[in-house]
Amino acid sequence: MSNPWQKELWRIAGLVMGGLVLGLVLGSVIPVLLLVALGYLGWHLYNVHRLICWLREGRKFRPPEASGIWDDVFEHIYRLQQRNRKRKRELRRMLKRFHKITVALPDATVELRPGSEQIEWWNNAAARYLGFEYPRDSGQRISNLLRHPAFVDYLHGHDYEQAVEIPSPVDERITLRIRVIPYSGDRRLVVARDMTRMQQLERMRQDFVANVSHEMRTPLTVISGYLETLADAEGCAGEFADQLNSMRQQAERMNRIVEDLMLLSRLENETSQPDPQAVPVAAMIDAITDQARELSADNGHVITLDVDTDLCIRGTESELYSAFSNLVFNAVRYTPAQGRIIIRWRLEDQTPVFSVKDSGMGIAAHHIPRLTERFYRIDTGRSRATGGTGLGLAIVKHVLLRHDAELEIDSEPGKGSCFRCRFPVRSHVECGH
Numbered sequence: 406m407s408n409p410w411q412k413e414l415w416r417i418a419g420l421v422m423g424g425l426v427l428g429l430v431l432g433s434v435i436p437v438l439l440l441v442a443l444g445y446l447g448w449h450l451y452n453v454h455r456l457i458c459w460l461r462e463g464r465k466f467r468p469p470e471a472s473g474i475w476d477d478v479f480e481h482i483y484r485l486q487q488r489n490r491k492r493k494r495e496l497r498r499m500l501k502r503f504h505k506i507t508v509a510l511p512d513a514t515v516e517l518r519p520g521s522e523q524i525e526w527w528n529n530a531a532a533r534y535l536g537f538e539y540p541r542d543s544g545q546r547i548s549n550l551l552r553h554p555a556f557v558d559y560l561h562g563h564d565y566e567q568a569v570e571i572p573s574p575v576d577e578r579i580t581l582r583i584r585v586i587p588y589s590g591d592r593r594l595v596v597a598r599d600m601t602r603m604q605q606l607e608r609m610r611q612d613f614v615a616n617v618s619h620e621m622r623t624p625l626t627v628i629s630g631y632l633e634t635l636a637d638a639e640g641c642a643g644e645f646a647d648q649l650n651s652m653r654q655q656a657e658r659m660n661r662i663v664e665d666l667m668l669l670s671r672l673e674n675e676t677s678q679p680d681p682q683a684v685p686v687a688a689m690i691d692a693i694t695d696q697a698r699e700l701s702a703d704n705g706h707v708i709t710l711d712v713d714t715d716l717c718i719r720g721t722e723s724e725l726y727s728a729f730s731n732l733v734f735n736a737v738r739y740t741p742a743q744g745r746i747i748i749r750w751r752l753e754d755q756t757p758v759f760s761v762k763d764s765g766m767g768i769a770a771h772h773i774p775r776l777t778e779r780f781y782r783i784d785t786g787r788s789r790a791t792g793g794t795g796l797g798l799a800i801v802k803h804v805l806l807r808h809d810a811e812l813e814i815d816s817e818p819g820k821g822s823c824f825r826c827r828f829p830v831r832s833h834v835e836c837g838h
């Protein structure tokens with residue numbers, strides 16, 4: 406039994422004993438005991454009253470003086486209050502800190518009301534980039550303030566995996582990348598980041614690559630021309646035949662890299678497709694297959710076609726030619742002699758699909774996500790030996806991006822690979838239209 410209770414029991418015992426003695430002296434035990442009980446009850450009621458008064462006057466810090474069990478009750482409540490006050494202070498400090506952090510965030514952050522598009526709160530950056538003003542815009546629908554169709558579609562689409570890029574409503578020159586982040590059930594946070602600097606850097610990179618490749622083209626043509634002349638020149642050809650041959654091969658390789666870099670730059674820089682038309686893919690595949698057979702030469706690859714000749718898609722012929730030929734030539738280059746290659750062009754679940762399947766060396770799973778990066782090669786030696794530039798799959802990726810198509814890669818080391826280009830249903834058109 407805890408101390409205060411023990412004391413209280415002693416107090417009750419003392420009171421009863423005192424009452425008994427007094428009752429015996431006065432000759433009326435029951436009334437005296439009743440009086441004692443009433444007095445004890447009154448004391449409790451008085452303390453309950455003091456407790457209520459003290460709790461009501463919240464500002465009064467120390468509890469009133471009390472004796473017995475009530476001293477303990479007051480002390481316990483007082484300590485609880487102190488602890489709560491301390492927690493409250495800490496919470497308030499933490500809230501203030503969080504508020505300061507969110508206000509200081511460089512990204513525009515807007516909180517929407519639960520299950521709605523109405524704006525609940527925003528930080529300073531949101532005021533700067535989105536032009537929100539307090540109290541004018543508080544409670545407004547965000548789609549009324551950010552009216553760009555791409556953002557409105559994104560907000561209503563409920564697929565927030567990707568971000569959307571729009572110009573800032575305050576300054577057209579600022580590009581914002583906006584993401585909606587759902588949290589806590591039906592709440593949403595809208596975060597906008599200034600991408601202007603990133604875009605400038607990206608454009609600088611693209612321009613640099615485009616300019617360097619363009620500038621390298623002329624000297625390379627001159628070098629290649631002189632090498633041809635030297636190779637044909639009598640005397641010189643005999644003495645330096647091997648060196649000249651090697652120089653010509655390297656010049657050709659550089660030429661191919663420059664051509665591929667320029668094509669990549671074009672694909673990156675051109676935002677819209679130049680006049681998409683119905684592309685006769687079957688005829689294109691025939692031409693690519695002829696070239697692939699030439700490339701295979703003595704290696705005797707068995708190339709089989711499974712092509713729907715009536716299947717055409719809307720797109721840019723030259724770009725699709727680059728993409729499809731890269732995939733077919735890769736199959737030839739990475740499949741040992743006598744290997745089998747199947748080129749398919751058919752509808753699969755209504756979607757036009759171009760695929761190249763080979764029985765070649767295959768690719769380990771961890772390489773697959775990186776294959777479309779520029780100059781990513783699994784076996785650099787083999788890539789170079791077979792005339793690769795390391796840019797083929799990057800070109801494929803960009804061409805497919807521009808046609809809203811997807812590249813799927815299935816491969817197993819030692820068993821072969823299958824590269825599949827899946828075009829959207831809407832790209833399917835009647836040939837000749």
Ligand code: ADP
Nearest residue numbers: 735736739782783784788793794795796797798
């Ligand atoms: P490269 O010019 O080196 O072939 P690509 O971008 O076309 O560059 O391909 C990148 C890498 O992917 C290649 O170096 C090669 O290692 C691998 N690869 C591409 N196609 C195949 C294939 N059909 N089978 C096996 N590996 C392949």
